[in-house]
Amino acid sequence: MNVNAEQELFARFANIVTEPSEKDAILGVAPKVIVSPANTEQISAILAFAAENNLAVIPRGAGAQMAIGSAPSRADILLDLSKMNTIIAYEPGDMTITAQAGTSIGAIQRAAAEYRQFLAIDPDVEESATIGGIAAVGINGTRRMKYGGVYDQILGAQFVLADGTIARAGGKIVKNVAGYDIARLLCGSLGTLAVLTEVTFRLQPKPPFSRWIGVPSPTLEAAQTVVQLIRQSQLSPSAIEVVPAADGFVTALSFEYTAAAIQEQVTALRQLLGKKYGAWYIAKPNFSLPKNAFALRISAPPSQTLPILQKVLEISEPMHIDWVAHVGFGAIETSVNAAPDAVVRLTGQLRPVCEAAGGALVVSGDGLSALPELDPWGTVSSAPLMRSVKSYYDPKSILNPGRFVDGI
Amino acid sequence: MIASEIIHLFESAVGPMRVITHPAERKAFASDALLHYHEPPELVVFPETTEQISSIVKICNTHHIPFTPRGSGTGLSGGATPSPESVVIATAKMRKIHRIDIANRLAVVDPGVINSDITKAVASAGYFYAPDPSSQSVSTIGGNVAENAGGIHCFKYGFTVNHILGAQIVLGNGDIVEVGGEAMDMPGYNLLSVIVGSEGTLGIVTCVTVRLTAQPQSIVTALVPFASMESAGAAVSAIIAAGIVPAAIELMDQLTLQVCENTIHAGYPENAAAILLVELDGPQAEVEARIADVAKICRNYEALNWKIATLPAERALLWKGRKAAFAALGQLGAHLFLHDGVVPRTKLPEALKRLTDVGRRSGLWIATVLHAGDGNLHPVVLYNDDQEALAEQVAADILTMCVELGGSITGEHGVGLDKREFMNVMFTENDMAAHQKLRLAFDPLGISNPGKIYPAPNMCGEGAKKYKQHPLEQNGTITRL
Ligand SMILES: Cc1cc2nc3c(=O)[nH]c(=O)nc-3n(C[C@H](O)[C@H](O)[C@H](O)COP(=O)(O)OP(=O)(O)OC[C@H]3O[C@@H](n4cnc5c(N)ncnc54)[C@H](O)[C@@H]3O)c2cc1C
Numbered sequence: 001m002n003v004n005a006e007q008e009l010f011a012r013f014a015n016i017v018t019e020p021s022e023k024d025a026i027l028g029v030a031p032k033v034i035v036s037p038a039n040t041e042q043i044s045a046i047l048a049f050a051a052e053n054n055l056a057v058i059p060r061g062a063g064a065q066m067a068i069g070s071a072p073s074r075a076d077i078l079l080d081l082s083k084m085n086t087i088i089a090y091e092p093g094d095m096t097i098t099a100q101a102g103t104s105i106g107a108i109q110r111a112a113a114e115y116r117q118f119l120a121i122d123p124d125v126e127e128s129a130t131i132g133g134i135a136a137v138g139i140n141g142t143r144r145m146k147y148g149g150v151y152d153q154i155l156g157a158q159f160v161l162a163d164g165t166i167a168r169a170g171g172k173i174v175k176n177v178a179g180y181d182i183a184r185l186l187c188g189s190l191g192t193l194a195v196l197t198e199v200t201f202r203l204q205p206k207p208p209f210s211r212w213i214g215v216p217s218p219t220l221e222a223a224q225t226v227v228q229l230i231r232q233s234q235l236s237p238s239a240i241e242v243v244p245a246a247d248g249f250v251t252a253l254s255f256e257y258t259a260a261a262i263q264e265q266v267t268a269l270r271q272l273l274g275k276k277y278g279a280w281y282i283a284k285p286n287f288s289l290p291k292n293a294f295a296l297r298i299s300a301p302p303s304q305t306l307p308i309l310q311k312v313l314e315i316s317e318p319m320h321i322d323w324v325a326h327v328g329f330g331a332i333e334t335s336v337n338a339a340p341d342a343v344v345r346l347t348g349q350l351r352p353v354c355e356a357a358g359g360a361l362v363v364s365g366d367g368l369s370a371l372p373e374l375d376p377w378g379t380v381s382s383a384p385l386m387r388s389v390k391s392y393y394d395p396k397s398i399l400n401p402g403r404f405v406d407g408i
Numbered sequence: 409m410i411a412s413e414i415i416h417l418f419e420s421a422v423g424p425m426r427v428i429t430h431p432a433e434r435k436a437f438a439s440d441a442l443l444h445y446h447e448p449p450e451l452v453v454f455p456e457t458t459e460q461i462s463s464i465v466k467i468c469n470t471h472h473i474p475f476t477p478r479g480s481g482t483g484l485s486g487g488a489t490p491s492p493e494s495v496v497i498a499t500a501k502m503r504k505i506h507r508i509d510i511a512n513r514l515a516v517v518d519p520g521v522i523n524s525d526i527t528k529a530v531a532s533a534g535y536f537y538a539p540d541p542s543s544q545s546v547s548t549i550g551g552n553v554a555e556n557a558g559g560i561h562c563f564k565y566g567f568t569v570n571h572i573l574g575a576q577i578v579l580g581n582g583d584i585v586e587v588g589g590e591a592m593d594m595p596g597y598n599l600l601s602v603i604v605g606s607e608g609t610l611g612i613v614t615c616v617t618v619r620l621t622a623q624p625q626s627i628v629t630a631l632v633p634f635a636s637m638e639s640a641g642a643a644v645s646a647i648i649a650a651g652i653v654p655a656a657i658e659l660m661d662q663l664t665l666q667v668c669e670n671t672i673h674a675g676y677p678e679n680a681a682a683i684l685l686v687e688l689d690g691p692q693a694e695v696e697a698r699i700a701d702v703a704k705i706c707r708n709y710e711a712l713n714w715k716i717a718t719l720p721a722e723r724a725l726l727w728k729g730r731k732a733a734f735a736a737l738g739q740l741g742a743h744l745f746l747h748d749g750v751v752p753r754t755k756l757p758e759a760l761k762r763l764t765d766v767g768r769r770s771g772l773w774i775a776t777v778l779h780a781g782d783g784n785l786h787p788v789v790l791y792n793d794d795q796e797a798l799a800e801q802v803a804a805d806i807l808t809m810c811v812e813l814g815g816s817i818t819g820e821h822g823v824g825l826d827k828r829e830f831m832n833v834m835f836t837e838n839d840m841a842a843h844q845k846l847r848l849a850f851d852p853l854g855i856s857n858p859g860k861i862y863p864a865p866n867m868c869g870e871g872a873k874k875y876k877q878h879p880l881e882q883n884g885t886i887t888r889l
Contacts, residue, residue, distance in 0.1 A: 093645060093754035116651060140593065149593060151601055152570055167842035168835065173750050175782035176816040177556045177605050178823055178834055179861065180843045184601035205651030234534065234625045236691060261694035299591040303511040330591050359591040380596040382585045385849070389597060392845040405596045
């Protein structure tokens, strides 16, 4: 950013501009200024200014998930959305909630809980993580299997384009096919197409009861057998997860029904598993992984999840990795505390395995700042079309430049 | 007119037998199920492979000829009505189910595969394809994807968009692109999210990977008559507020239920002012407990009666009545105009009241069926030859009312040609410009089904003559959102 632009920025946005500190760097790249808008019009003005002066803008919610993607190729303005944290409308009877993008997921869940409702995503992030950030990253937790991803919860959004245009897509109702579903497209776009300013989500009713059942197994092969039996049966768990245990593995299932129906499901599960495997009520396992320098996330067709996990564990020997396998919908999340070159090796060996199975491997974490050459995303077959989309929404590439797939 | 040399190019791409040029034959492709609009295409081509579609589109691209994808032509918004001077690309010869993968609960199918054929192919393994538009026995998966089709079981199971894992699409320049896949949450933009529901304007879908859903263990359908639409609507709200997620929850007014009963004899009580059809599915104990809750709630809202069906044949009969609504109303001899607006569920009572007012004011009969759980209204307006203008005014009133109440002009039938002039009731110019950047990215020349969804500034008045008048703005009822 040249001196003139910087001076003008300070002059025009005087009371919302601050100097960044070291901790504001994005994977080692320091922004020049932080701007903390209080409303959508200010965001529009900032983006229009940035577009005119070709300044790179990095949107940030609570900063809970900034170590995702590559380091930005340039960073001028850190657009801090944390002041945009108002719940605009919550209509329990409609089961929809509209909030500014900087609203924390915790605030949403608390508001919804008053009416025995919830937003059906449970990504492994702090409560302070913002819904805008969660939508932009498009991450999911164990609820993915029953309720779908973030994409499936979003009903509409207001957003600001790179040139400052304020626009809306979708609506505030649960069913709507008027116009392209841009709100859904923005989920998982890592803030590279537009800045989300307001989001409407659908909510779900809390089930009467929710219980977890654990099926221990000594080996991963045995866990795979258990999972296959369950998936081929008429049981309907809300989640199927595999986690490590002291003496092997546990397949953890959640059932969300009336008490009688849970009982019925557990009885059927025990019958299905026979004498070979036990099934016990357990506390909800802790699916939260320790934060380490690196996190590897694998997507795979569900039936391939455990075979790939097996490979992950073999190849990563003797490194220690923490993991959880979402076998119900086909994902493995890992947290890796290892030297950067070891992670490069691991990625190099595992990524082809995942891609051959029709999946993908994505690397994230603060450790990426030491690995500028590593492509965190891997190759994406439709990258040219994605680039084309990017070029129409953000022709100067000022939104999160260089952070997304294929250098977008 | 497409020059004969260019026709030859199409013929050599798919074979002469797969190109229709004769005017009389072409006429059959001039409309979809919304017969108000007709525009005979220049040509109709019947490709059999993705590569052939790519070649066809490349010819269109080189010669700037618009094309309109077509499935079974059951669309209700003019989506498959040919764009002026266009080539129709029909998927009728692409009906193969390529692969069924039960372990991963997916199937890979051609775009011309009929929705219910997927379920037929996997039923014996204990699965089904969940989105169930009433047209499912004839509509294609490509058309369902393009319209993001819904159905009576979408309240619980979600719409088409929630059941598509991947697609292959031929872009406006003929490039073949794969989006999504067999694994979820792949890196990159979620392009599938916008391809679904794009009404053929982002290219033509040539292969689809659909999700399969396990059949529920137990299903119960309840038929509940009420003395008024209001009390039935209030019961719907109460059921949902109790945290119950019915597989389907449908409401019919008296006119509709009487007409359906006369044709199908499904056992609907004709003296009721409204009937609610509620279906619950899932584990047996769950269904038993929840159906008892539903019964209690309905009693609290003064239900006139309570009847449940558990046997497949009984349940099918109850649904047959509902699914025949449109056809049965058609037998009354009037013209029908079927609407598809949505209101927030809590606004249903008000919407129903205003709908009655609209009917009274206009003097037209309005029969209403609704996907009550999602607030998706299907008022069917009946009118005679000389009442067309009145029917248009009523259409405008209904759509505006939905938007005023915080809803949408379409819940599942799409905008197409029919409602594009109403898009600006929901969206600002800026909104629509932002949406349409997407179209440029997929189809810079704008040859893929042009003129659909968004009011096209350069084609004003060409396709849709109907709503040019804009009665909304004239009478000052429009409020932009
Ligand atoms: C009696 C009746 C009941 C209906 N009930 C319902 C209902 O319950 N729910 C509901 O949602 N709809 C319903 N519909 C509407 C209609 O059936 C759906 O919109 C259906 O999805 C259309 O499928 P189709 O194959 O007939 O598509 P068409 O009508 O041929 O085409 C629809 C649109 O899709 C595009 N298209 C078709 N194939 C492709 C392709 N391969 N790639 C890209 N674009 C393509 C066309 O260009 C057009 O814009 C009903 C229609 C009728 C007549």
